[in-house]
Amino acid sequence: MSKFTVAIIGAGLSGLALAISLQRFAPDVDFEIYEGAAELAEIGAGIGLAPRTWAMVQALGIEDTLLKISGDGDRPMISLVHRKSDQAEGVDFDRVEVTERNYSFHRADLQNAFLQLVQPPRQVRLGKRVLAYEQSDDGIVLRFQDGTTARCDVLFGCDGIRSVIRAAMYSQFADAAQRAGRPEEAAELRSHKAAVFSGEEMYRCLIRKDQLLPDELKNHPAISSSVLIVYCGKNKHLVTYPIAQGRIINVGVGISIPGTEGTIYEGPWTSPAGKDDIVKGFGSWEPQVQEIIKHVDSGLKWAINVVTKLPTFIQGRVALVGDAAHAMCPHLGAGAGQCIEDAFMLAHLLARPDITKANASTALQVYDEIRRPFTQIISELARRRGQLHHLTAPQFADLTPELSATGEALSMDQLWEVGKTMQQLRDWQDGSSVVEDVAGAMQRLDWILAGA
Ligand SMILES: Cc1cc2nc3c(=O)[nH]c(=O)nc-3n(C[C@H](O)[C@H](O)[C@H](O)COP(=O)(O)OP(=O)(O)OC[C@H]3O[C@@H](n4cnc5c(N)ncnc54)[C@H](O)[C@@H]3O)c2cc1C
Structure with missing residues (x-):
């Protein structure tokens, strides 16, 4: 029996990582993946996963699968x-x-491995390009380019650096600020639509x-x-x-x-x-x-x-995940790992028995409080590393x-x-642990739910 329905927009690394994490940690949450492309293209080249990320790979039980496609033959670590x-x-x-x-990894190998781990019959729905969403107390309605619609209780924009969900979210924020007579704030909010x-x-x-x-x-x-x-x-x-x-x-x-x-x-x-x-x-x-x-x-x-310094990753029961929320320079090789960390934390928060459709937005609030500052720091570190690579x-x-x-x-x-x-x-x-971050998120959620 599903406690609520989730729509995942995008079958890139963050969308697939979220699907795998929900399967593993929140089996009572029902999800659909909507991917805009008609087929999943094998684009990209090398991608690295760092020690912090590997702890999640182990917790997800997918280490053996990934070791078969990683690194340099018999030496997965470089x-x-x-x-x-x-x-x-x-x-x-x-x-x-x-x-x-x-x-x-080769990015295509990693994406393929993730795709294989998404259990049938939860196939990725290809050719479903989202154009907009509307959120009300009842739920969220998605509108697709092919003229169809779909409903869900919680929406995750895993739709990459050119995220339509981010653009729609920040348009709605900006429109509200404009209507409230705050044009400068509206302009600032609108600037976050694009990378x-x-x-x-x-x-x-x-x-x-x-x-x-x-x-x-x-x-x-x-x-x-x-x-x-x-x-x-x-x-x-x-x-x-x-x-x-x-x-x-x-x-x-x-x-x-x-x-x-x-x-x-x-x-x-x-x-x-x-x-x-x-x-x-x-x-x-x-x-x-x-x-x-x-x-x-x-x-x-x-x-x-x-995508830097978004003032929030969430709006009610809608959240931005992965590059949609924090696309960063590649100099730390951290972008993909941060997508997986987002997914890992979200699945743990939604898995809680005391999280229901009615209070799912509280779980997303904790996600935003913890993951936004962290990813924005990593993004800045990646930028600074690039300045050292280029002696700038x-x-x-x-x-x-x-x-x-x-x-x-x-x-x-x-x-x-x-x-x-x-x-x-x-x-x-090396010095920090995702598991500790998740424990911190759980405590914060306890605290909010207790009305403290
Ligand atoms: C040059 C370069 C090098 C990199 N090197 C590394 C590295 O070494 N290590 C590392 O960790 N990271 C690296 N990264 C970053 C990493 O590739 C990204 O962080 C990661 O792939 C982002 O995954 P994502 O799922 O959030 O987005 P994406 O991979 O962009 O996936 C988004 C998905 O959403 C779909 N979509 C988009 N719009 C819609 C819509 N409207 N409706 C439905 N579906 C939609 C897209 O078709 C796509 O499948 C690098 C990035 C670049 C650009």
């Missing part, structure tokens, strides 16, 4: 190196051996290790060892790591476009990229980078857009690409300092 590389001879300045549990540009474009492509590789590449540190290497330089970085059980090396190139952070990105957010686009501007970089880019083929260009942090304001290319502008001590800060920006992954 180590991490940062190098300064925009100079004739590169130098390592941060190295973390395989003590951390960092797992890497903004992070100031960085990223190219992503793959080198297949299972194809015949020239000797120089076979022995390359990025190819021959289980390691994630970030080659850093002024306004740019190149990152490599193994995915798909080591059959593929994921190659990412990030480029800062100074002065554009926070603007609205004009042009397509993803588009095909030729080799020339991907490798341009690496002329003076160290040989390790030259060897990689020589073997790069075409790929995809991503404009990295972000405030302490490097005077460092020009030309100066940086001399290899003498920054001392080894300064680079160690950067490495130390990078480690500090990762500390949250």
